[in-house]
Amino acid sequence: xxxxxxxxxxxxLAFLFAVLLVGTILVTVSAxxxxxxxxxxxxxxxxxxxxxxxxxxxxxxxxxxEEVEFNNTCQIAxxxxxxxxxxxxxxxxxxxxxxxxxxxxxxxxxxxxxxxxDERAWRVVTGAGIxxxxxxxxxxxxxxxxxxPNLESxxxxxxxxxxxxxxxxxxxxxxxxxxxxxxxxxxxxxxLNWWQLGLAIAVFLVLMVATRGRAFxxxxxxxxxxxxxxxGGRTGGGGSRGRF
Amino acid sequence: MSVINKRMFAVILIVGILVVVGLLFIVSYxxxxxxxxxxxxxxxQIKNRYVxxxxxxxxxxxxxxxxxxFEASTLTNITALRSQWMSAIANNASxxxxxxxxxxxxxxxxxxxxxxxxxxxxxxxxLMAQYMGQVVDVNEQLSYARxxxxxxxxxxxxxxxxxxxxxxxxxxxxxAKQYWGTDLPDGEVLNL
Numbered sequence: 001x002x003x004x005x006x007x008x009x010x011x012x013l014a015f016l017f018a019v020l021l022v023g024t025i026l027v028t029v030s031a032x033x034x035x036x037x038x039x040x041x042x043x044x045x046x047x048x049x050x051x052x053x054x055x056x057x058x059x060x061x062x063x064x065x066e067e068v069e070f071n072n073t074c075q076i077a078x079x080x081x082x083x084x085x086x087x088x089x090x091x092x093x094x095x096x097x098x099x100x101x102x103x104x105x106x107x108x109x110x111x112x113x114x115x116x117x118d119e120r121a122w123r124v125v126t127g128a129g130i131x132x133x134x135x136x137x138x139x140x141x142x143x144x145x146x147x148x149p150n151l152e153s154x155x156x157x158x159x160x161x162x163x164x165x166x167x168x169x170x171x172x173x174x175x176x177x178x179x180x181x182x183x184x185x186x187x188x189x190x191x192l193n194w195w196q197l198g199l200a201i202a203v204f205l206v207l208m209v210a211t212r213g214r215a216f217x218x219x220x221x222x223x224x225x226x227x228x229x230x231x232g233g234r235t236g237g238g239g240s241r242g243r244f
Numbered sequence: 245m246s247v248i249n250k251r252m253f254a255v256i257l258i259v260g261i262l263v264v265v266g267l268l269f270i271v272s273y274x275x276x277x278x279x280x281x282x283x284x285x286x287x288x289q290i291k292n293r294y295v296x297x298x299x300x301x302x303x304x305x306x307x308x309x310x311x312x313x314f315e316a317s318t319l320t321n322i323t324a325l326r327s328q329w330m331s332a333i334a335n336n337a338s339x340x341x342x343x344x345x346x347x348x349x350x351x352x353x354x355x356x357x358x359x360x361x362x363x364x365x366x367x368x369x370x371l372m373a374q375y376m377g378q379v380v381d382v383n384e385q386l387s388y389a390r391x392x393x394x395x396x397x398x399x400x401x402x403x404x405x406x407x408x409x410x411x412x413x414x415x416x417x418x419x420a421k422q423y424w425g426t427d428l429p430d431g432e433v434l435n436l
Contacts, residue, residue: 007253014257019264094388136381137374144373236289237388238381 039092039099042079043229045069050082050117054157061161068168073177074130075110075230076168077102078160082118089116093123094237103127103233109175110233111167115160121243122147124167128236133174134167139240142166151244272409276418279400283421286393290424291333293389294346297382298326301353304375308356313363318355325349343424350386350426353379390424397421 040047045065046058053061065076077100084092093114103110108129115122126134146166150159192200301322308314328345360366360376367373401420404413413419 007250011253011257011260014261090384131381131385136377136379138377139381140374140377141370143377144370235388236385237391238385240377240381241384 036095036099039095040079040081041229042077042096042100045076046078048078048080050080050115052080052115052117052156053160057157057161061164064165064168068172071172072175073104073107073109074168074171074175075103075233076164076171077110077112077230078164079112080115080117080160082116084114084116084119089114089119089121089123090241092116093125093239094235097125097127097235100230101232101234102230103129103235104177105232107177108233108235109171109177110230110235111171111239113160113164113167121241123241124239125235125237126239127233128238129233130171130175131236131238134170134239136238136240138170139167142170143240143242147242148244268408269412272412273416276400276404276409276413276416279396279403280418280421283393283396283400286389286396287339287424289389290386290393291342293382293386294329294342295333297349297353297379297386298329300375300378300382301326304372304379307369307372307375308360311366313366314356314359318352321352322349322356325352339422339424343422347426350383353383390426394423397423 040049044062046053046062048058061078065078069075079093079096081092087095093112096114097110097112100112101110102112108127110127111130111134112125113122114125124134124139142163146162147159150156150162187197305319305323309319325345325348329342329349332342332345357376357379360372403409404418404420
């Protein structure tokens with residue numbers, strides 16, 4: 001090997017070493033991130049995975065939570081499971097809240113109610129933006145009025161439903177979102193103004209003509225797929241908890 | 245390779261190494277500053293929540309003092325520790341000192357909570373139940389904030405102790421930060 005080639009090899013090795021050094025710093029000097037793959041993803045407002053809620057109550061709650069979000073952008077989620085395993089309902093609820101980002105991003109106005117039926121325990125986690133409204137005192141009041149008496153008498157579905165209603169009404173009455181609800185639209189349940197609605201219809205018609213109707217199938221899947229999930233809210237860990 | 249080329253090669257190599265080392269310093273320094281800021285931000289969250297807790301306890305104490313089920317010595321301890329906490333915050337006390345005071349405060353408050361939960365007649369007093377609910381709420385927030393703080397400290401400490409950051413972290417003034425513990429200081433027994 002002549003000198004020129006040797007110098008080139010040395011330079012290349014030096015450069016490679018430098019790149020590896022910088023890369024090592026960028027990649028390995030942080031503590032490893034927590035694995036949250038075991039935490040369930042929830043897409044609906046009401047997620048009864050233990051079959052505790054009466055179907056009618058579950059449907060009413062789903063509609064109610066949707067109304068609350070439409071009214072002032074607050075997101076309420078209910079998750080009922082048979083067991084939270086070794087994690088415990090407290091940490092389980094916090095991880096579910098964090099992973100799913102319940103509440104609007106930047107407003108942090110989500111609430112999560114988790115009940116672990118086999119452990120006879122529940123936990124409410126509130127978003128950082130509403131922890132003053134839904135403080136521990138207020139939640140205790142709702143617990144004593146609606147949740148505890150019904151859980152004690154075995155009316156689980158009624159207790160949960162009334163408790164979540166109380167939480168939702170508290171938010172509707174006391175949380176005022178900037179840029180959230182209150183705006184009126186030509187069609188109540190479609191949050192689009194006139195020109196947006198016109199544009200959407202035009203796009204729809206163009207798609208329909210261009211695809212000879214196949215767009216119907218594509219659009220249909222939107223309605224069959226359920227909600228799009230939650231919004232990226234964060235919690236400060238506050239809320240309430242109890243056993244029954 | 246001619247002499248000029250050799251010199252030019254050496255200059256380019258040295259400049260290249262200096263640029264890479266400089267980049268390394270900048271990246272490392274900025275990462276340490278960022279992680280240190282995260283730790284400080286989480287620490288202030290804990291302090292804020294303790295301020296809230298101390299305020300709630302100030303409202304709760306007159307309520308619970310009316311009931312003989314609560315140990316008088318526990319309530320006296322809480323009153324004294326509230327004052328210590330407020331004084332420590334005002335004097336910008338160290339994290340270790342704040343952590344020690346808060347551990348003692350939490351231990352005494354948990355005694356009050358246990359007593360409250362043991363007597364159904366106390367739980368039926370709506371006002372007290374609401375105050376206790378607020379204490380539970382702020383305890384949950386504190387637990388969460390401590391977890392966030394300790395995770396940030398672990399990340400920061402890992403960062404400054406890892407090679408090659410450990411070579412110059414000290415000279416930049418970065419040292420290991422203390423975790424926020426919940427145990428009582430060594431050898432201390434709760435005075436009841």
